[in-house]
Amino acid sequence: MSLLEIRNLRTHLAVPGGIARAVDGVDLDLGEGGTVGVVGESGSGKTLLALSILGLPPGGPDQIIDGSSIRYRGEELVGVGNKRLREIRGGEIAMIFQEPMTSLNPVFTVGDQVRESVGLHTSLRGRAGKEEVVRLLGEVGIPDPSARMRDYPHQFSGGMRQRVMIAMALAGKPSLLIADEPTTALDVTIEAQILDLIKETQTRLGMGLLLISHDLRTVSKVCERLVVLYAGRVVESGPTAEVLASPKHPYTRGLMGSRLSMDDRRKSLRPIPGEVPEATSWPRGCRFHPRCGEMIPRCRTREPDLLPLEAAAPDSGGAVGPTTGVRKARCWLLGETGGGA
């Protein structure tokens, strides 16, 4: 049984100007202790996907369309009661956010906030609760935790605040950690530290990790599997190394072309032209075709399906475990069946 199994997740938001189909039929699998990275530009539906898993889309759980399915260890989360959802949030699935500057409540000490999280999800009270707070803060690398827990968020740097957020998320001993752009607001040096911390914690506690980022490089450092999201749909997925070695979808290639690499200095940046269209009116046919450099006529009229590719290396088939799985892509260029790339 996999840890998280998402089938045909559609979250549609009512916005001025119509219905934004921001997450529109996403499939995703995550095994126990596995790591999956979700990559895409702003507006591709990454954050909403994460919030939907917790039953927290901005306008309430009703925005998750019927027929969507989110199974956590086999338990269906779509349509489950509020009480059960609250137990799951923080206790089973925890989430950390992009802005460590504003994710902590400015009027309470850091210790109080971690302690509240501890109090909610464990039976540790009083002295034991305080010790747990110190332990958690120490675990995420806050120096001198028993003194610093009396400080307020504004006395912490961005990286330290993100560590506190991680401590709060770990308080409930979750089995799945969702990290929504956890390092985007941080310095590059701090970014590496926080990523290391997340990865190290994930390995040590055996948690599943869903890492959301707009940055392929971030995700490739941490995640075994990669899911590329565009316009509310998965356009490519597969083991990170394989996807990066031979990206099949033009959008994935575009993402790779729009980042700088230290290794190949001579390569120039090739940004993807244009931007993600409005979620109220996705283009007909393939949703990427207006920005695609390799468009063929069929892209304009019909949308390709997300189809499995033929295994790139048949002899490694046995090693493809439940955490990595098969490669899939959604593109006409890969042929009618998807396999003939």
Next chain:
Amino acid sequence: MGRWIGLVLPGLPQLLRREAFKGTSVLLLWLGLLVVGLTRFDRVTAAFDGGLHDRVALLTLFIGLIGAWWWSFRDDRSHRIGRGEVPYGSGAGQGVWEAFRRNRMAVLGLGIILTLYLVMLLTPFLAPFEPELREAYQPGGDASRILNPPSVRNIMGTDQYSQDVFSRILYGARISLSIGLLAVGISVTLGGLLGAIAGYLGGRIDWVIMRAVDVVMAFPKLVLIIVIVAVFFPASLFVIVVALAFTQWPFMARMVRGEILSLKEREFTEAARALGFSRRRILFRHLLPNAVGPLTVVAALGIGNAIVLEAGLSFLGLGVQGGHTSWGKMVFEGRDFLLDEWWIATFPGLAIVLAVLAFNLVGDGLRDALDPRQGGGAGP
């Protein structure tokens, strides 16, 4: 050395360290209470068997004295031990307090308010006469005690019943100052709660609460209060407090609703939800504490407002009935003598002005201190 000075004269060690603000206020408190206690020694001892007000005054005296002494001692000690570090109070409120302190007028207002309430509590020891002592009407009374101008004996003169105006102002402070505090206390609780619920839940509940706010705000305040008081005439203290609170809560509700509306979009709210906190807990434990700052501003201004409204009500003869006096009632009683015996209405009027001014100064000071755009409180 400094420690021993502090035992005799609390505040002096702080003053010697050039912490003028702390030092003078503690020293003044200590000396003032000591003078009161020694010069009115007979009344203090008598207060042990006295009524509620006497006992409250006694308690205030002792708490004040011991508090000043204890604080000075502890502050002095922590100063010696933790040299070079901040021993306490480096919290989120720190910046606000620093900004507030730089605003001299606001600090002056706070000083006036604290003094007023201290005087109010100590009234039984301070007042030279009983508030209802009509010397001219006593058996064998002296008829020349009526309408005396200010003198050494009656520093604010006497009124048409030969009552001492100064003593009546001291006793009247009880009604005037506590009405303001109680009315704002109720309206902050009620308005804050309703505003928070309206802002957080939104939708139909928000609509209902905010329309109620609109309806109450559509009436002129004084008219609304007069109607409520007239219905329950003769009005008790309780009715007047409730009437005042009823006209004030919509302002609190509106303010808190606005705060909550913006706070609930902040990321820490989302983080709290993602960690599984219940809606009630998020609203009351996470959001509302963030709205306390602005609420204090409205509350401080509201107390001044309530004092004026009560005075207006008393001036119209609709104020607290019975034996109680209040500043507004004293102005009302002195209106016929305003031109010749000016002291009867003028001194209570000045007391009202002083109290309201002090609350407004503090309110403005708090607003400036809490406003990040002003970089923390530019003084006037």
